[in-house]
Amino acid sequence: MASNKKYWKSVEELKENSSIVEKLRQNEFVEDIPTDQFLGDKETLDSSATSRRDFLKYVGFTTAAASLAACEGPVIKSIPYVVKPDDVTPGVADYYATTIADGYDFANVLVKVREGRPIKIEPNKLAKINGSTNARVQASVLSLYDNNRLQNPRVNGDPVNWSTFDKEIASKINELKANSESIVFLTGTTASPTTNKLIQDYKSTYANVQHIAYDAISESAALDAYYAMHEKRALPDYDFSKADVIVSIGADFLADWQGGGFEVGYAKGRVPSHGKMSRHVQFESNMTLTGANADKRYIVKPSEQSLVLANIYNGLTGASSTKSTAADGGVKNVIKALKAAGSRAVVVTGLQDKNAQIIALAINDILKSETINHDAPKYIRSGSDTQVAQLLANMKAGKVGAIITYNTNPAYTLAGFAEALKKVKLSVAFAMNEDETASISQNVAAIPHYLESWGDVSIQKGQYGLMQPTINPLFNTRQFQDTLLKWIGSSQSYYDYIKTYWNTSVLKGKSWNQALHDGFVSSSISSVESSLVGENGSSENKINYASALSALASVKGSELELALYTKVGLGDGQMANNPWLQELPDPITRTTWDNYLLISRVDAEAKGLKNWTVSDGALNGDKVNLTVNGVTIANVPVYIQPGQAPGSVGLALGYGRAKGVNTNMIVGVNAYPLFQNFNAHQAISIEKTEGVHEFACVQLQHTIMGREDEITKETTLADFVSKPKEEWNAKAHVSQDHQLVEIDKVDLWEKFDDSLGTKFNLSIDLATCTGCAACVIACHAENNVPVVGKHEIRVSRDMHWLRIDRYYSSDMTVEKGKEEGIYGSGGFFDAQIQPSDNPEVAFQPVMCQHCDHAPCETVCPVAATSHGMQGQNQMAYNRCIGTRYCANNCPYKVRRFNWFKYFDNNEFDFNMNNDLGRMVLNPDVVVRSRGVMEKCSMCIQMTQATILKAKKEGRPVKDGEFETACSNACSTGAMVFGDVNDSESKVAHVKEDDRTFHLLEFVGTKPNVFYQLDVRNTNEA
Amino acid sequence: MKRVNQRSKILKLLLSSLTFILLFTIQISAQSGNAENGKKLYNANCAACHKLDARFVGPPLKGISEKRTKEWLVAWIKDNAALRASGDADAIAIFEEYNKITMTPYPNLSDQDIEDILAYTDDKPVEKAVEDKGVATAASLGIDSLQVVTGKKIFSANCAACHKLDAKLIGPALRNIADKRSDDWLKSWIKDNAALRTSGDADAIAIFDEYNGSPMTAFPQLKDADLEAIIAYTSHADILEVKKADTAASDNLAKVDPIPWATYLVILVLVLLAIWVYFISKNEFLKLMTTIALLLGVGYISYAAMMDIGVDQGYKPIQPIAFSHEIHAGDNKIDCEYCHSSAKHSKTSGIPSANVCMNCHKSISEYNGPVTDEKDKAFYDGEIQKIYDAIGWDKEKLAYIEGYEEKPIEWIRIHNLPDFAYYNHSQHVTVAGLECQTCHGPVEEMDEVEQFSPLTMGWCIECHKTTDLKVESNEYYAKIHEELSKKYGVEKVTVAQMGGRECGKCHY
Secondary structure, eight states: OTTOOOEESSGGGGSTTOHHHHHHHHOSSSSOOOHHHHHOOHHHHHHOSOOHHHHHHHHHHHHHHHHHHHTSOOOOEEOOOSSOOTTOOTTOOEEEEEEEESSSOEEEEEEEEETTEEEEEEEOTTOSSSOOOOHHHHHHHHHHTOTTBOOSOEETTEEOOHHHHHHHHHHHHHHHHHTTOEEEEEEOOOOOHHHHHHHHHHHHHSSSEEEEEOOSSOOHHHHHHHHHHHSOSSEEEEOGGGOSEEEEESOOTTTTGGGOOOHHHHHHTTSOBTTBOOEEEEEESSOOHHHHHOSEEEEOOHHHHHHHHHHHHHHHHTOOOSSOOTTHHHHHHHHHHHHHHGGGEEEEEOOOOHHHHHHHHHHHHHHTOTTEEEEEEEOSOOOOHHHHHHHHHHHHTTOEEEEEEESOOHHHHSTTHHHHHTTOSEEEEEESBOOHHHHHSSEEEEOOOGGGOOEEEEEETTEEEEEOOSSOOSSSOOOHHHHHHHHTTOOOOHHHHHHHHIIIIISTTSOHHHHHHHSEEEOOGGGOOOOOTTOOSOOOSSOOHHHHHHHHHTOOOOSSEEEEEOOTTTTTTTTTTOHHHHTSOOTTTOEESOOOEEEOHHHHHHHTOOEEEOTTSOEEEEEEEEEETTEEEEEEEEEEOTTOOTTEEEEESSOOOOSSSOGGGOOSOOOGGGOGGGOSEEEOEEEEEEEEEEOEEOTTTTOOTTOHHHHOOEEEHHHHHHSOHHHHSOOOEEEETTEEEEGGGOOSSOOOOOOSSOOEEEEEETTTOOOOOHHHHHHHHHTTOOOOOHHHHHTTOOOOSSEEEEEEEOSOOHHHHHHHTOTTSHHHHHHHHSOOSSOEEEEEEEOOOOOTTOHHHHHOTTOOEEEOTTSOEEEOTTTOOOOOHHHHHOTTOOOEEOOSOOSSOGGGOSGGGSHHHHTTSOTTSOOOOTTOEEOOOOSHHHHHHHHHHHHHHTSOOOTTOOOOHHHHHOSSOOEEEEETTSTTSHHHHHHTSTTEEOTTGGGOOOOSEEEEOEEEOOOOO | OHHHHHHHHHHHHHHHHHHHHHHHHHHHHOOOOHHHHHHHHIIIIITTTOOSSSOSSSOOOTTHHHHSOHHHHHHHHHOHHHHHHTTOHHHHHHHHHTTTOOOOOOTTSOHHHHHHHHHHHHSOOHHHHHHHHHHHHHHHHTOOHHHHHHHHHHIIIIITTTOOSSSOSSSOOOTTHHHHSOHHHHHHHHHOHHHHHHTTOHHHHHHHHHTTTOOOOOOTTOOHHHHHHHHHHHHHGGGGOOOHHHHHHHHHHHHSOOOOHHHHHHHHHHHHHHHIIIIIOOOHHHHHHHHHHHHHHHHHHHHHHHHTTTOOTTOOOOOSSOOOHIIIIIISOOOHHHHSGGGGTSSSOOOOOHHHHHHHHTTOOSOOSOOOSSSOHHHHHHHHHHHHHHHTEETTTTEEOTTOOOOOOOEEOOOOOOTTOOOOHHIIIIISOOOHHHHHOOGGGOSSOOOOSOOOHHHHHHHHHHOBOOOTTOGGGHHHHHHHHHHHTOSSOBTIIIIITOGGGTOO
């Protein structure tokens, strides 16, 4: 391969003579068929009362009985509407534009609704801002059908009706009013102009009211810093497409940093054009999604990240650096690159420290960075740490009369809240589930899901999104806003309230129906007045950079530092009861159903902590007790993470939810008690404890027969620009008549005639794929992929049709080898396959490759899998008898076997086991039964629907109409799907690109999925 | 000796199974007679392109044997191209008249089959018989039946929107109205009732007031003859309302089939032969051969029986409402897609919601068609009432009941494709332009609907293999059809050649 790199998925693979790895390479299914489980051993069989003859009799009888019973078909009822709504045609999906705003994720989305049931979330591509969806937004539709949802309001734990509830609250409030005690609204970031106005309205009826915004994952430091410099309590909007040099110090901006959504701009700069692409340098301690995508990643402990930032600032201003760090060499290079790029550079930081944020903004000011648009700041986070801390103190002192929580779960996320709540006279929780806060509040108001609600959102100045119901409320719920309107004695509904507000303040003559149809409205920025929490007020007159800098330089480190982080799956933890997200493999660790302490190899060895792979390929690990500032969490599993900064450990927030979730969803540990003073970075001490933790980690599963070093391709920008294609993207060659010939010229089979009609191809650009996993969830939702649970994942029976392989490769490069003088010797090779402490990472989404010469098709004894004219490798489940030969013969290991019946089965108590959860199923895709093989169909139900639409309208299909669930969900545009026989189509265009390659090309399978290799910009300056 | 015993045991067993099989065969082979068989053949082979009463892809076929000789028809049906090639003028003329669309040849149909089909096409449809009988009755009573028939037509076109014969609708019931009012009064009222009222006619004003002051539409265009015809109809409508039972009775007679005695005779001979072979004959070779023949027979029949499992052809469940497609789609000629409106848009054809029923049944609250002993008027009226119970309609006040809790109608699904088979109505109805009857059979003749087609995969594939794509005026097919027809060297590409036989097109 181009860079002669060695790729590996797990450190296990680097051990010599690992029998497990060998076994995994040879066997598609690691475990032998557990015959002893159903047959028992010989002794048991002998002693059994059932003889072979008896057994055959039983079999005969049951077969006969079953056939007799089968003679009578079941009576199936078909119940039409009594009065059919005009806009519903059974069998035809309607799409509604709406907006998700759950306090953590904000996005303009399209909701696919079938027969009145929302079944899928898709990005609203009309919206220029925040029209993309991440994994959580994609999965949010399943939370609508959560059978743990609150179905009625409650007073002191008893279900009541709404009028009783209102009366109860009114009498309590009046009591408080008489004593003029304070009422506090504690909400997550609403970013909703009307909701905030409503709370203001409430203040007019009752004076002593306070509205405090609280974000569980706080961006308060960044908000305060921006306020100090720009007099607005908001977040700057970065457009990474305008940056040639991107430097991030601990900011995971491709995931959830400052509300996310930056990957769209970032990806634009990652495709080399005219020999140029952006250079991305990351300084961080945990291996994040962003770090994994960086061109150069420096491992830096959290406390040293402050120094790195200060040193970059000093370097740019010409001052000498205060303290040196391990990454000084990197800092020097970065300063050079930043100076060279000037205004086309940007520096961001994820340090939750006001000084750090101020310095980062100052650096961008010095650079005059074009990336930041100060005219349109973002309101995606608004929580204030100081206000929340003050509230907690007030609560503890008994100074708070009533606390009303909405869109937040402080009893879970905020240490000390549960205790302090006991001193509050009236507590009302607006909640969807009986979560930690609802279960300790006196009164619980059941609220609807966002797909059942009206609402509006403004996450950026001048940008407004509308939220509209896509289904009638499933339960006796009432929106927070409607309740507030009731409480202030208004007879208006929230819908009317929004409409009035929008007509007067937002639309300014534009059509309401059009806004509702589009789901959003963009206003000219100058005309916008914001009423968001805490935005108004005056700033400090002069920013003292010197003091900020010295504060930054004096940040104290400790021997072992903890960096708390969030995963792309669970985020802040509010969707912990969502099995799709729980089963989503983390892009970096490839582990599901868990959080764990990330630790570097060095530290693990020092503490005697181990990870090891057991004989079936599953991962086990030691456990530790960890202590932060007196708070101890016991029995946390340890995961040795390549690329973890020595002296630092990482732990994901959002796990360990225990209230309002199914028992099988209570996984991991709650790390929020460690999130002290709203700082993700803490000094920590750990000690090994007894016990072994069993991970459900998929990194060693579905390995492709030891062909890893052939599977993915990457090159450097320098090679890409200066060398011919043959050097960095060589065609595979095979031997024919003892001569090497290009694989395209050799064929075992006759050529598949693919020249006529539509031929589907899917292109995946590895340069812009960030590994965010939104496609995995989209595939889940579209194709009724079952959830199998932690144990099944552990034994390699995951069902994901689409997996995102993550490969590590050594940082030993040709250049580095030359520098160290080992290039060309055996030492260079050894260094390449050494388990690296700071490996480079490559992501590669792999689904069925839809080979024209599919190895699976030729081995199926019943022809259950066959090839279509349109290039799709088709799988007829009803024909499959489950021999699994196809999975054995698949070089890509993308076929999944249904070991069990995953619906209506208490062993798999997930959404397909209850009526409510099954409402999310796509009626156009069959739910597969036990004993059949399944796999990616290239969303044939979607392509067929597109073709049918064109046929009905009597026109050819236009380019861009064909989509798969994954390509539709991809926010960076890394996945392009279409008709490759249409020479005008985008996919036909990218297929001709020099970066195009096929997976395992030398096997000669002629796949209809192809990839564009990743390019790393290794130019230092 | 023991061995012999055992063998005779086996023989007995075989014999008994043979008898069983023979009886089974008798049951299978007991088929119905001429016209009945003709109807089946017609629906299976001809109905896709021909209708009885109207021109469709091909000409209407009712009474076709009066036009052409039987020999000509047989020749045409078996191989019309050959007939044309032979220079037959009629054949060429038809070919030209129907846009040079070649009719599919049916060499597989036997002469007997074709005779059966002709027997069916020559049959007199039911409604004509009713009318004929009515006319005969009228003549005996001295009524001008022609006038009554004309009157019915005019009444249906002009009056039926607001009037019924026997019940109050928007206006009063009109049966025997001539007994109440004079013909002249009626004529002037119908032509211009407002004028009549202004002239101070007391009756006219009273009626106006009784019906909430809503004026009746004036019909100045109706001639006196027309008006007389209407009045004649209101007075003598009963002559056209002959009980259906009268006509049904004669049909039933025809349906009783003569038992095929010949078949029984043959079977009896065979059974006797088998007994002779096993118990009397000493020819071991003959025994062996008979055994083999018997085993093959058993295998064949049991295979056929197994293949029938899960095939619910003829499934005719009792529905919660005795809705008759014969009355709606047959007698009243309501278009299928009026009620099954999503067939052209969606994968499902859609069972009409009760509000669609109400489009007509707001004004049709009682049944006035032919009745039988089993299903009398009260029965039908009760069935209509079930719609009102579902949706909450007060037929006295002619208004929906406020705050009524709707009760959905729980129909029994007849056509049940398994979940793993994807079928889309709009593909077949809108794109391919198929008639509903192609798969669902002559629904307009079914009082209770049954599953007409087997809905097996073989049945689907067979049609996909033999049906040409409908590519005319559909831009989608423009390029691909040209390319594919070149590839396969055919003029018209079949559905299967376009990929309609691939597993993944229906199974996902």
